[in-house]
Amino acid sequence: MSSRSLSRSSRTSLLRTRAAVLVGGLGASVVLGAGVAAAADTNAAASTATAVQAQAAAQAKAVKATEAKAAQAKAAKAAAGAKAKAAAVKKAAAKKTPSWVDPVQKYxxxxxxxxxxxxxxxxxxxxxxxxxxxxxxxxxxxxxxxxxxxxxxxxxxxxxxxxxxxxxxxxxxxxxxxxxxxxxxxxxxxxxxxxxxxxxxxxxxxxxxxxxxxxxxxxxxxxxxxxxxxxxxxxx
Known part of the structure; x- marks a missing residue:
């Protein structure tokens, strides 16, 4: 066999080896890409769940604040009503108790x-x-x-x-x-x-x-x- 034939055979073998390496690398890339994509999907789902939880917590906090404000307003209204009632009772009592009276009765x-x-x-x-x-x-x-x-x-x-x-x-x-x-x-x-x-x-x-x-x-x-x-x- 001539040296020229060997040289051609060596080149063919090298090309085949490179092709195999390229195919293997491509497969690894595909596998790696799929894993990255799966991880990304997991992270996105976790982020969405966190956002939903945060929103729910914020809404619950807002509801509690509204309820507390309503309770305070109700208590203030009740206190104002009690104060007004006490003032009315005091005023009525003052009207019933004269400032001056006759010194004797049936005179x-x-x-x-x-x-x-x-x-x-x-x-x-x-x-x-x-x-x-x-x-x-x-x-x-x-x-x-x-x-x-x-x-x-x-x-x-x-x-x-x-x-x-x-x-x-x-x-x-x-x-x-x-x-x-x-x-x-x-x-x-x-x-x-x-x-x-x-x-x-x-x-x-x-x-x-x-x-x-x-x-x-x-x-x-x-x-x-x-x-x-x-x-x-x-x-x-």
Missing amino acids: KLSASFAQAGGMWQSTHSGQDFAVASGTKVVAAHGGTVVKAGGNGAGDGPAYGNAVVIKHGNGTYSQYAHLSRIDVKAGQIVKTGQRIALSGNTGNSSGPHLHFEIRTKASYGSAIDPVAFLRSKGVTV
């Missing part, structure tokens, strides 16, 4: 303020409420007792047993001709609280309550008590 008005007469040094300094002796006398308004006792509580024997109460607005009320005194100086009394019993002590022509409204604690500063009580909503 007849007798000698009036500034009335002239022989029983007084000048004119009458208060309003007389004709009632039987022993009738309950109450504080016309809440305040502090500043004077209580015989001799007009310091205003003179003409008043008999008397009580003077100082009120928060700087006004004073006086109750005279009492048969009994149930309070003492310095005592705090409420509107409508019993302070004494009516009587006929002092310069009196019969059982009654002498009632004054003053701008000071002592005699000489009286104003019309009936007009004053009416200005406070009291029916006299």
Whole structure:
């Protein structure tokens, strides 16, 4: 065999070997490509599942936030309603509790303020409420007792047993001709609280309550008590 023939045979064998290698590499590439594709599909599925879970979590969080906000709004509305109801009850109670009241009940008005007469040094300094002796006398308004006792509580024997109460607005009320005194100086009394019993002590022509409204604690500063009580909503 000639060297030329060998050379041709060697080249053929080399070509076959290269072809086999190429085919094997191509197969490996195909197999490798399929594996990469499969991995990509798996990753994509995992990514999708994660996204779905994240979306579900976000939606659940949003629902909880909405529910919490609704609960807060409901609680605020209930609190506002309770506050409004309490205010209405307080207002109604204030309407039922008068600021000023008559000092006695079931009376007849007798000698009036500034009335002239022989029983007084000048004119009458208060309003007389004709009632039987022993009738309950109450504080016309809440305040502090500043004077209580015989001799007009310091205003003179003409008043008999008397009580003077100082009120928060700087006004004073006086109750005279009492048969009994149930309070003492310095005592705090409420509107409508019993302070004494009516009587006929002092310069009196019969059982009654002498009632004054003053701008000071002592005699000489009286104003019309009936007009004053009416200005406070009291029916006299």
